[in-house]
Amino acid sequence: MTQQPTTLADAVSRADWIIGGHGPRNVQVLKEALEHIDGNQASDMYGKGEVIEQFERKMAELLGKESAVFFPSGTMAQQIALRIWCDRKGLPKVAYHPLSHLEIHEQDGLKKLHHITPLLLADKDRLITLEDVKALEEDISCLLLELPQREIGGQLPPFEELEAISAYCRENGIKLHLDGARLLEILPYYEKSAAEVCALFDSVYVSFYKGIGGVAGAILAGGKDFTQEAVVWKRRHGGDLISLYPYIISADYYYEKYGGHMARYYEYAKELAALYNGCEAVKTLPEVPVSNMFHVHIAYPKEQVEPLLIELTEETGLALAHYVNAYDAKTSSYEVSLGERFGTIPEDKLRETFKQLDEKLKALGRGV
Template identity: 50%
Template sequence: MTKLLSETYKKTKYKLRDHGSRSVNDLKVVIDKVEPDRMIDFYGQGFIINDFEDKVARILGKEKAVFFPSGTMAQQIALRMWCDERKIYRVAYHPLCHLEIYEQDGLKKLHNIETVLLGEKDRLFTIDDLKKIGTDISTLLIELPQNCIGGQLPTWDELSEILVYCKENNIKTHLDGARLWEAAPYYKKELNEICREFDSVYVSFYKSIGGVAGAILAGPEEFMNQSKVWKRRYGGDLISLYPYILSADYYMTRRIEKMKIYYEQSMELAKHFNSVNKIYTIPKIPVSNMFNVHFSKNIQNLESMLIAVMKRVDVGITPYFNELEDGYVFDISIGDAYGKIPKGKLDRCFDELNTQINKIM
């Protein structure tokens, strides 16, 4: 796969995924709406940061929240603190957890914490997977939705059963809610209800929210006070974080209520993909605003075909794909961009995709 695929995607007028191309204007729009003399934050203190922390704590139903420059920092700190409290330095999570595949073994190298992988890579872990490993773990991390397998979610009953089991066995539960906002429409519950039985929760502001960067860690007051100490140890207590906070607040306010629309649009888009020869989605019917798109292995010159289709219809399908043993895959996450595509152009995109695949089969 060459850079040409990504470059072609960027040049298209319309795009299937996310909120469209990111630029400096994403922050400029926010800054232009703020009074020029508004006081900024200073080493984690000030109305601009503390009011936002309180606001998100209320949304998540937790006693206290702390703003972090990154989710990687927030989650490693949370798991370390739960391990310290339990005096058990073992945590369990899905094999495709962010900490396992994207963080260069930070949890293991920085904290000497042993990780236990639950279940298989291509599915959600279950209560039976959890029972098999025993109770000698300090914390169970649950990602909602599970990003790398197409935004899948356990049913509410399955999730509740796991959380009850953990409480009964004195296992702390941490919610990797990088995309938590996207789970609410499927569960048909408020965010504070989803978070209620978790001991700690992390949410991101740059993924589905579309902010510049930043994260919130939320939980019991004393736990969160201690997290500030670790934040300083990690070098995350920057002199000011207001560009992150302002964009997080601005885009969260505007997009958190759109998650139901994104969810409905993801089901519509998945139908389009599943109607094309040699393409299918996982899940077939999405349970969040995201899913994975799979292409058959016997499609020849896939990159050239995608480039040709995107140029012809001016719709960005994907900037990348990964090769698997049995085919190719990329992920789709619905945001504001999808709703801007005229229906006729969307139909033409998939007609053209189907035509070109049939030609090269």
């Protein structure tokens, strides 16, 4: 029998250390979250009950909003937020970045389910600016900003730019919604509280499985009248499962476990990006990260970089990436998002791995 070639996923599965995240996303994530829970605790029932209502109150306070609603998914939460703002104004038009999650990952859900037309602001490789918003030639009900802008490396605008956009929107009757899936991760860079950032927005969504590491789930927060409508729309979308407590309990558990360590993960990202930028043919986007995530760009095609990373992982026992994308015909890329795992890697192992990465890339350049 011919042996199948090793894939990058195979190499990562055998690695002693993995750069990103908090740990494996397996059933243990839920088991750990439930270990401390009294089995007699009542579950939530169709959006009611102390387990869900207490968490919603906690998140509303964190975000500085009147009220919050727990959703099984951010996709559902954000489409509903935009639907509410469009219905309020009687205008089914919104604006967001060309690489927004709603545009590239949701199979046109906003258009097909809600008949909302999105206007795409800015070039896909840069952030939305105040000038982009002012240059809109059509009226809109809502502007969505994603912080950080994941698909371009997790970039962030200056806080002063956010304040200016917020003020402009309020002056011109445009609702401002925050795609804050990774909201907690950007707070160390801005040196602001979650409530201070969210005060600029009329509604906000936060994820509990990305940087937080929960099983699934999201919060949508805003004024009471807004969240009351969101509850109705959640039922219409089939999001009111009989019980959501596995998601809620894990969201709360991992929020408490990891939510307060984002500044440390941010420092990890800056340290790691510097190591990458010291290697041949490598640059990070941003060059200096503004959160715990960034993108790695390597000036060789995927067909050359992927086997190089497999070899590096097998030789060092340290996995730098789970996958490699073809950024274009000559360049490959992948995303890095840091959590607890990074702190477990011995410093000498980290330095040696990047020394070998640099050497392998130099050899690649020489055609060796």
